[in-house]
Amino acid sequence: xxxxxxxxxxxxxxxxxxxxxxxxxxxxxxxxxxxxxxxxxxxxxxxxxxxxxxxxxxxxxxxxxxxxxxxxxxxxxxxxxxxxxxxxxxxxxxxxxxxxxxxxxxxxxxxxxxxxxxxxxxxxxxxxxxxxxxxxxxxxxxxxxxxxxxxxxxxxxxxxxxxxxxxxxxxxxxxxx
Numbered sequence: 001x002x003x004x005x006x007x008x009x010x011x012x013x014x015x016x017x018x019x020x021x022x023x024x025x026x027x028x029x030x031x032x033x034x035x036x037x038x039x040x041x042x043x044x045x046x047x048x049x050x051x052x053x054x055x056x057x058x059x060x061x062x063x064x065x066x067x068x069x070x071x072x073x074x075x076x077x078x079x080x081x082x083x084x085x086x087x088x089x090x091x092x093x094x095x096x097x098x099x100x101x102x103x104x105x106x107x108x109x110x111x112x113x114x115x116x117x118x119x120x121x122x123x124x125x126x127x128x129x130x131x132x133x134x135x136x137x138x139x140x141x142x143x144x145x146x147x148x149x150x151x152x153x154x155x156x157x158x159x160x161x162x163x164x165x166x167x168x169x170x171x172x173x174x175x176x177x
Contacts (some may be wrong), residue, residue: 029150
């Protein structure tokens with residue numbers, strides 16, 4: 001599913017990522033680089049917005065590679081439905097109000113929280129704390145828009161459109177004959 005989400009963004013369909021947030025959740029893609037390898041990675045995540053910040057969860061805690069990579073560099077590129085942004089990254093797990101932000105991220109994750117057996121609207125604070133004890137809350141502060149488009153595969157639509165046009169033309173020609 002993660003590869004499919006990244007492909008959607010690369011095909012230029014990223015604005016559809018937030019089309020139905022109550023069901024599919026709010027989704028962004030974090031572009032980060034390996035701490036030692038420098039390899040570029042793309043990780044789709046659920047998020048909740050607050051002003052110029054986006055909050056995400058590292059569900060596997062400090063073992064999450066994207067989490068460790070992002071904190072090591074301090075900056076990432078965040079693909080949002082309104083385009084890519086450069087963002088400063090910080091661990092917000094111990095900040096005031098972190099539990100409320102964690103709850104909001106879980107709510108904004110749509111069906112994803114339910115897949116993990118969580119019902120954030122019905123859970124008490126103690127249940128949220130217990131269920132997310134190993135999670136890390138990550139705050140990404142949007143700094144500036146990024147010039148580079150994540151839609152590097154937009155050109156795929158050209159042969160698809162050409163093939164569709166040829167197919168429709170052939171059907172219309174056959175129909176007229």
